[in-house]
Amino acid sequence: MKRLPLGLVLLAVLAPLAPIASGTRAARGPAQEPVSAEAARGDDARLAAWLSERVAALVEERGLIALAACAITPAGTVSAAAGTADAGAEQRPMTPATPVRIASVTKTFVAAAALRLSERGALDLDAPIAGLLDEPFVELLRSDGYRPEAITVRHLGTHTGGLFDHAATQAYFDAVLADPAHEWTRREQLEEAVEEGDPVGAPGERFSYSDTGYVLLGRILERRAGRPLAAVVREELGFDRLGLETTWWERAEPAPESALPRARQFVGADDVTDLDPSCDLYGGGGLLSTPEDLARFFHALLGGRVFERPETLAYMLDPGPLPAGSPYRFGLFAGTTRGRATWSQSGFWGTEAVHVPSLRATLAIAVARQQDLFVARSLLPELVDRLVDRLPEPPEPPR
DSSP states (O other): OOOOOHHHHHHHHHSOSTTTSOOOOOOOSSSOOOOOHHHHHHHHHHHHHHHHHHHHHHHHHHTOSEEEEEEEETTEEEEEEEEEEEOSTTOEEOOTTOOEEOGGGHHHHHHHHHHHHHHTTSOOTTSBGGGTSOHHHHHHHHHTTOOTTTOBHHHHHTTOSOOOOGGGSHHHHHHHHHSTTOOOOHHHHHHHHHHHOOOOSSTTTOOOOOHHHHHHHHHHHHHHHTSOHHHHHHHHHTHHHHTOTTOEETTTSOOOTTOOOOOOOEETTEEOTTSOGGGGOSSSSOEEEOHHHHHHHHHHHHTTOSSSSHHHHHHHHOOTTSOTTOOBOSSOEEEEETTEEEEEEEETTTEEEEEEGGGTEEEEEEESBGGGHHHHTTHHHHHHHHHHHTSOOOOOOOO
């Protein structure tokens, strides 16, 4: 069975949105004006019809297995899906409430939980990880030339700690596929990073995406909070308060009673649905969710409804202390679409959530086959165009 080189797949899936969803259409106005309830209902209906038509067309015309999307705008929340969540005997249709493994989109949840612990004084984001991790992890890092006393929590959250990425190697991906039932441990994944590569830079020197860093960050959250990572994320972020009814940590939490069966997920021709979740479970990934819940969470997070203080969100998005040109903040990619700033995170198996602050709009998408994410991303610039078209024209400049 022919497989795509993992490095190329990772670069394309996890890249910021700017080069993928860019455009030359001029942005009009700095932000959306409030609309009346009647106008919002009309816009909501038109937006729902457009999204349903576009999702169905992409699946039919581009040969996608399945695509689900949810958009939240000032006009309301709309969602759509097409294709099959399981092409087996049941032929289950895909829906916007069908759960999928969201992989690296989990990172945004983990980063936000770290910031919530920081708000409560339970975690110092500038503390060296040497005093926060299990000693065997610290010694393993030192054995490969890392300086854990110089790597901070902030470095882990912003991918600037110089950590090699165990999950980006073809050797790791092949090992996962060769033994799909193997239960990976954090230590095994850290050993993969140490054995397959070396430090990619000094702490704070450069951006280099690393699942290994988030595996370590997840362990730090557990040790500082005295709870399993799943509980830390759920409780600190307030899943119940935010209405995240079908988001849960695989293996660590039971599936909600209301959750639909998972969609089957593919990388190329490989069905990866039944890979043991431990291959991506400890902070770099681990959550199951739906496009509807992802849109809710990102809209709440970037709308200022997750943290206690606005300064915390500002810290999350602050590029100031990061290496020049870094595309990543604390748990989010910074990008642009149609000339408008975006915050986003994508996941290896084929998920993405994007927020456009100037339009107060959020879009979350999930595909059944990972490579189809590149096609599904076309929904974002189209959504931006539709929202920009309803903005009031700017006033004429004074003569």
